[in-house]
Amino acid sequence: MHVVIVGNGIAGVTAARHVRKADAEAHVTLVSDETATPFARTALMYVYMGVLTRSHTALYEERFWAENRIDRVVDRALALDPDRQRLALRNGGDLAYDRLLIATGSVPFLPDWPGAGLDGVQGLYHLQDLNRMEAATVEVERAAVVGGGLIGVELAEMLRTRGVDVTFLVREERYLPRVFSEAESALVADAIRAHGVDLRLGAEVDRVEGQGRAEAVVTADAERIPAGFVGVGTGVRPNVGWLGDAVEADRGVLVDAALRTSAANVWAAGDCAQLREPPVGARAVEPIWYTARLQGATAGLGMAGRPLAYAPGVFFNSAKFFDLEWQVYGATSTDGDDWEWTDGRRGLRIRHADGAVRGVSALGVRLRQAVCTQWVEEEWALDRALTDLDAARFDPEFAPALTL
Numbered sequence: 001m002h003v004v005i006v007g008n009g010i011a012g013v014t015a016a017r018h019v020r021k022a023d024a025e026a027h028v029t030l031v032s033d034e035t036a037t038p039f040a041r042t043a044l045m046y047v048y049m050g051v052l053t054r055s056h057t058a059l060y061e062e063r064f065w066a067e068n069r070i071d072r073v074v075d076r077a078l079a080l081d082p083d084r085q086r087l088a089l090r091n092g093g094d095l096a097y098d099r100l101l102i103a104t105g106s107v108p109f110l111p112d113w114p115g116a117g118l119d120g121v122q123g124l125y126h127l128q129d130l131n132r133m134e135a136a137t138v139e140v141e142r143a144a145v146v147g148g149g150l151i152g153v154e155l156a157e158m159l160r161t162r163g164v165d166v167t168f169l170v171r172e173e174r175y176l177p178r179v180f181s182e183a184e185s186a187l188v189a190d191a192i193r194a195h196g197v198d199l200r201l202g203a204e205v206d207r208v209e210g211q212g213r214a215e216a217v218v219t220a221d222a223e224r225i226p227a228g229f230v231g232v233g234t235g236v237r238p239n240v241g242w243l244g245d246a247v248e249a250d251r252g253v254l255v256d257a258a259l260r261t262s263a264a265n266v267w268a269a270g271d272c273a274q275l276r277e278p279p280v281g282a283r284a285v286e287p288i289w290y291t292a293r294l295q296g297a298t299a300g301l302g303m304a305g306r307p308l309a310y311a312p313g314v315f316f317n318s319a320k321f322f323d324l325e326w327q328v329y330g331a332t333s334t335d336g337d338d339w340e341w342t343d344g345r346r347g348l349r350i351r352h353a354d355g356a357v358r359g360v361s362a363l364g365v366r367l368r369q370a371v372c373t374q375w376v377e378e379e380w381a382l383d384r385a386l387t388d389l390d391a392a393r394f395d396p397e398f399a400p401a402l403t404l
């Protein structure tokens, strides 16, 4: 059996590993147009910041690929023909498959501002973006970052570590209003400003100006902000354009509970997939690392003849805003009320509904995943969870107590 995986991000690589685990005989081919060595996309910022070298970001040691007999092909998939079970590659002709996984991730969304095509205006997604950013920021003293998501704040942090003055333009009136409470948005904004970033909330970009390369961003209220580099973090979209109508797609490639697409013997996983019926607590398209990894594992086992329903359990994610760490469990933005605590630097919020804990959001406080997951999974009452707070704290010996 020949299993072909398009995309060597965390979804594709995890799938390849699980095919091999379940089927010692399968011929596994991993195709990517980005790099031969799969790497941790989430670590790109640390390379720019000098904390990691590129080799530190490799997902596996080089010998892993030979030991697991996973062939790697650096090429671009141009089209899929599910009737003939063939994948057309830009340089390598056609590849025949018995089972195929679409794991082509996301593409960054770039707004069509006048001047968006100037040199020095870019997002950060692929390794090639990091290379371009390295080159584009060598002489830059002032930069702008646009878009208040997680990639925007990473771009701001990256530039600050190289001493670049950063103006951070966020359209919303407070930071991530669909995700954070007002108090949380304020904590995050303070953390960003504490690192010397000129964070402008409620700021809309009108255009980028420059001769050949970026020189300034002009806002909708006509302020001209000098910027030799403009980092764009205005979101990502599932990377499905190359598929034409080979499989049913909406925003992403539509998949059933076992991550099968509308085409026989074709699965999809990770950022590019869209669940037709998301399990409780999951979103149809969920462009995050843990989701891509778990979906990759599920699809890998499915392709090896061990179909499973994708079962993410209680949602978990973590991120950071400069040095303010954030953990989130379960549903923190759906219907319900909040119990909330803050000491002005850290914050803890428990969303509860119908008498039960639905989600937990922690800023600057490290919590134990097993404990918070249990609160949500077993629908603990809020009062019971509050008496369990000490058990939830990950490092109480190193951090000051939470005085409720």
Ligand SMILES: Cc1cc2nc3c(=O)[nH]c(=O)nc-3n(C[C@H](O)[C@H](O)[C@H](O)COP(=O)(O)OP(=O)(O)OC[C@H]3O[C@@H](n4cnc5c(N)ncnc54)[C@H](O)[C@@H]3O)c2cc1C
Residues within 6 Å of the ligand: 006, 007, 008, 009, 010, 011, 012, 031, 032, 033, 034, 035, 041, 042, 043, 044, 045, 075, 076, 077, 078, 103, 104, 105, 106, 124, 125, 126, 150, 151, 154, 239, 242, 269, 270, 271, 272, 286, 287, 288, 289, 290, 292, 317, 318, 319
């Ligand atoms: C800078 C950055 C920081 C992030 N930080 C976090 C974080 O802290 N936490 C978190 O949960 N998530 C984070 N994410 C999101 C996370 O990295 C993604 O959700 C995850 O990498 C998705 O994995 P994937 O395997 O689905 O796709 P990808 O990692 O996008 O991999 C897809 C691969 O397929 C290749 N490909 C695409 N089309 C083709 C084609 N036609 N032919 C051949 N190859 C193709 C791409 O080049 C790419 O190599 C971050 C993302 C970025 C960009």
